[in-house]
Amino acid sequence: xxxxxxxxxxxxxxxxxxxxSCAASGFIFRDFVMHWVRQAPGKGLExxxxxxxxxxxxxxxxxxxxxxxxxxxNPKNTLYLQMNSLRVEDTAAYYCTRxxxxxxxxxxxxxxxxxx
Amino acid sequence: DxxxxxxxLSLSVTPGQPASISCKSSQSLLYSNGKTYLYWYLQKxxxxxxxxxxxxxxRFSGVPDRFSGSGSGTDFTLKISRVExxxxxxxxxxxxxxxxxxxxxxxxxxxx
Numbered sequence: 001x002x003x004x005x006x007x008x009x010x011x012x013x014x015x016x017x018x019x020x021s022c023a024a025s026g027f028i029f030r031d032f033v034m035h036w037v038r039q040a041p042g043k044g045l046e047x048x049x050x051x052x053x054x055x056x057x058x059x060x061x062x063x064x065x066x067x068x069x070x071x072x073x074n075p076k077n078t079l080y081l082q083m084n085s086l087r088v089e090d091t092a093a094y095y096c097t098r099x100x101x102x103x104x105x106x107x108x109x110x111x112x113x114x115x116x
Numbered sequence: 117d118x119x120x121x122x123x124x125l126s127l128s129v130t131p132g133q134p135a136s137i138s139c140k141s142s143q144s145l146l147y148s149n150g151k152t153y154l155y156w157y158l159q160k161x162x163x164x165x166x167x168x169x170x171x172x173x174x175r176f177s178g179v180p181d182r183f184s185g186s187g188s189g190t191d192f193t194l195k196i197s198r199v200e201x202x203x204x205x206x207x208x209x210x211x212x213x214x215x216x217x218x219x220x221x222x223x224x225x226x227x228x
Contacts (some may be wrong), residue, residue, distance in 0.1 A: 035217075039164075045157075045165065045208055047217035059215045095164055101176055102155045102212050106164040 002105045009110030012086055016062035021024040022096030023102050024108055026091040030054070032075040033099040036081050039109075048094070049081065064090075086114045118143050118211050122220035129199040130228045137223045139192045139193075139209035146189060151211035155187055156194045159222075160205040169194065199228055 008020040022034070036048040049060045049070040058070055069082040079096050093109040119142040125214040129135045129167045138152070143170060146152045169185035182197040196203055204227055209220040 020124070044160075044206075044222045045210075045219045047219070050215065050217075061216045101170040101174075102153075102167060102210070103165070104167045104170075104176060106166070108164055 002098065004098065004105060004107035005021075006094060006096055006107045006110035009094065009112045011113045013116055014086060014088055014114055016086055017082070017084045018086060018112060020081040020082075020083065020094055020096075020110055024077045024098070026077065026097075027030070027098070029072075029077040034070075034072060034079045035096055035097050035099060035103065036070060036079075036094060037103070038094045040089075040092045043092075046092075050099075051079070053097060059064075083112070086112075088114050090114050117216055118123075118145075118218050119212055119219050120209055120211055120220040122207075122209060122223050123223060124223060126224045126226070128226050128228050131201060132198050135196040135199050135203075135225060137194045137207055137209075137225075139194070139220050141190045141211055142174075142190075143214075144189045145211050145213050147213055150158065152188060154192050155210045155212055156183075157201075157208045157210065157219075158203075158205050159208065160202075163205075165208065196225075199225070199227070203227075 003025045005023045035050045051070045055072050065095045067085045091114045095109045097103040097106045121140045123138045145154045152172045154172045157165040159165040175184045184195050206222040
């Protein structure tokens, strides 16, 4: 069955970097567009970034543009989110999600806390 | 950006009774291919969001038929015909026609 597992979250100081990973299994990873969505504590869902099948097409939310980079390694069935120049307002649970029937499968999320 | 506005923001429902959530978008979600890219998600307490309804009215695999979606253009509704205890959580609508993808604020459903 489809499984997405995020990792790489943690506590980091403002201005520092972090890389999230999302390991995919149970489906042909290269055949699906992939996204990152985040949720600040007690808040709603915010779309972060999308990447096309082969990694050539990408799009970002204005709030992260220029600081975050989405990428993928299809042979490794893994999605990434490189987060640079982190801000306190980036504190959130980060979910990877597959675009099948829209966001049809989600990972369990990884928590990123940006704090001094 | 397309703004998605949900009402109400909270709902308390007696088990077995119906519930309805409205979602309005600031622009039409009808694409040139005739499809309307409006989705509904449920985030149960402590869990990741899960897809309920895609393209306005199609139930995702495994979603009970007490959930139904309707609407067109900019006005959409999610209905639960008979609320059960397992339906508690926060419901979100989302538009999938433009980037950035945008979600409604969420509607918290609780059981009376």
